[in-house]
Amino acid sequence: MAGLTAAAVAAVAFLAYQASANAPADVSAEPRPTTSAPAAPATNGPQQPPKDPLAVPANSGSGARVVYALAERRVWLVDEKGQATHTFSVMPSTVHPVPGAYTVTSRSGSVRGSDGVQIEHVVRFTTVEDVAIGFSAAVDGSLPTPDPERKTGGIRMKRADGEAMWTFASIGAKVVVVA
Template sequence: MARSSSGFVAGLTAAAVAAVCFLAYQASANAPADLSVKPPASGRTTPSVSPSGGPKQPAKDPLAVPAGSGTGERVVYALSDRRVWLVDAKGKATRTFKVWPSTVDPLPGAYTVGSRSGSVRGSDGVQIEHVVRFATAQDVAVGFSAAVDGSTPSPDPSKKTGGIRMKRADGDAMWTFAVIGAKVVVVS
């Protein structure tokens, strides 16, 4: 008797697991690609209003490549957003990420990668890797890098430094993408 009841329980368990898997598959097949997008409401719509009373502006898509950043394959660095986009030849961002700039910013404009270093000590004394230099501003070299220890320290405001720090994984992607001569576009 014990043998038949354990087989029965195993059969019920297998059937329950199969049913859950089937329902999960159906749910995922019908889920929207972006769950943050709300479906349009049927009927009349009421315009959104901002706290100031004016029409609410749509949220800015952080993945969208900034307008006016040129065409073709390039690195785009937005000063005000503290964000970088790696853009392919078709103008599509293949990767975007936040960065932590230092005290000296390059002026908006187009630059090219002029030098790279695999591993050096940063001007703040931190060991950095995948240094991609593309500009000089206020007699300071400006470039992207990642701290080997993963830190993103706040720059000393009394020192003129041009490091633009990023996470190590983003630094790896930048190193692969931004070879000597690659275009870097800085926007405000």
């Protein structure tokens, strides 16, 4: 047992020697993290301000409408003055609407989605490849990535966002889909 202990002590001493041999003579010579903000990178032109999440896409029409940006996976609820009253991210379905203007054609308070999940605040606005496309919120609050092997049309949102959509988008409300 004494032999094992001696071997372990020798191994630790050797590793400590290696570590000290590779350390700088003055530890204070190492760069230290700073608390100031990093310098802004040099640019060749004017910088773009950060994008305002409430900024409604410019190519989305006018008046009261729901705007769904496919690439951004974001929805805006826009009032008559063209101001966003609510915006939120969504999880798109596997079947997508083409960019264009639509109207809300049907609504359901609570149903089972095409993926088998219990959903609420369903607001449908078109059909693509025989799949109804609309906004909804899962009752369990989940936002799973849809199975790419299944044709689904539910554009999922959080429950609170679903309530806002339900209140805003009645039958006949305008829905604008942008790329």
